[in-house]
Amino acid sequence: MKRVKVSNNVIRRLPRYLRKLDELAAAGVSRISSGELGRQLGLTPSQIRQDFSCFGEFGQQGYGYKVTALRAEIANILGMDRGYTAVVVGVGNIGRALMCNFDFAQWGFTLKAAFDVKPELIGTEVEGVPVYHADELERYLTENHVDAAVLCVPKQLAVANTERITRCGVNAIWNFTNMELTAPESSTIVENIHFSDSLLSLSYFISEDLDEKAARAARINK
């Protein structure tokens, strides 16, 4: 696989392609053209072909793409088959909810451990994953290979825990704390789930929509 510099926009579309291809495979579709894929995803065929061409040649002229083969290529590009490991830091509401309900394995990640400070949790298992005391974090991360940390601690502990995690050589963080972690000079990979950002974007679009409707109504009544 080529690994040229790929723009962020392209990277963000890859998981969407993957999901759509899974859907198509489940529906028994075995081949698809960039035209049809574009129609179903709201993208132009050009863009889709351009995106794929960053990584190689996955189609056949006059035919299109084989759904399962293309799916496998994209999974490979995303690193889904690399067996990444992760730990959960903070087993509160969101941490526990993720451990119980999100299928890490489906997306190529194995949860190895979780950390918290609440005495009643230490030594227990959540969905087969052992919960250790947060004091053990450094020891564990040093002795075990961990690719990513799922950060679910309270907001005010986010920065301190990020430092602890990255100091141990883990430089990918899936951030659920709603804090802006992206330190300008650090090389740490941070991927954010900001529920509030998402809801506020929705709020903006609702407002825009209502304003447009009001403006239209005003024009008619004039």
Next chain:
Amino acid sequence: MKRVKVSNNVIRRLPRYLRKLDELAAAGVSRISSGELGRQLGLTPSQIRQDFSCFGEFGQQGYGYKVTALRAEIANILGMDRGYTAVVVGVGNIGRALMCNFDFAQWGFTLKAAFDVKPELIGTEVEGVPVYHADELERYLTENHVDAAVLCVPKQLAVANTERITRCGVNAIWNFTNMELTAPESSTIVENIHFSDSLLSLSYFISEDLDEKAARAARINK
């Protein structure tokens, strides 16, 4: 407030500005320049001023921006003070977790009702929000003004429920189902929380990082 056509990228940055300004206000900072704000967010001062200029003039030459005033402007642009109402459709793990742990009110939304099919839930309240039978959805949405639906039903019910919701005139959906809902021709506003997309992006960046390190190591050993 002006409402010119604003690009998606700008809209996505607004919630980040809001969060950062809240942080600054909490830290007792009362004024900030685009330069300093840019440094803290990893954006250029130009971009920040350009972004704001889509909506009006919020700063003062030679001085910068008043943190609380700018915060209020952005909150207003996002529609946070418009008192939007929402219902939760599907009180499973994720629906319940959101109702219990996500502070809708903080971001300007009021949860009015929730819907599910499980008999033991009907008639109960979750965090003060009444849970009705899913059969009541149409009646409720017709009789009450609802701005947005938080869609938390199982994947395979996502499309059917989206149709039910939009038929009743609710055309904003906060989508937690991990299904691609964006129907090409529909005017429905869909905002997605795709955990897997986010994790897969992280997976991509980890892969890129490892590949780079490996390539560097190979060059050195040659």
Next chain:
DNA sequence: TAGATTGTTAATCGATTAACAATC
């Protein structure tokens, strides 16, 4: 073969950055 569709190059479009006059 004829029709379809790819991969890629070139053209267009839009977003970001730089520059600077205006002014607090």
Next chain:
DNA sequence: TAGATTGTTAATCGATTAACAATC
């Protein structure tokens, strides 16, 4: 006043779209 910083126009950069030869 002098220094700082805005809002905005122009320049640059990057991403998307269009076009088309190659070919299945």
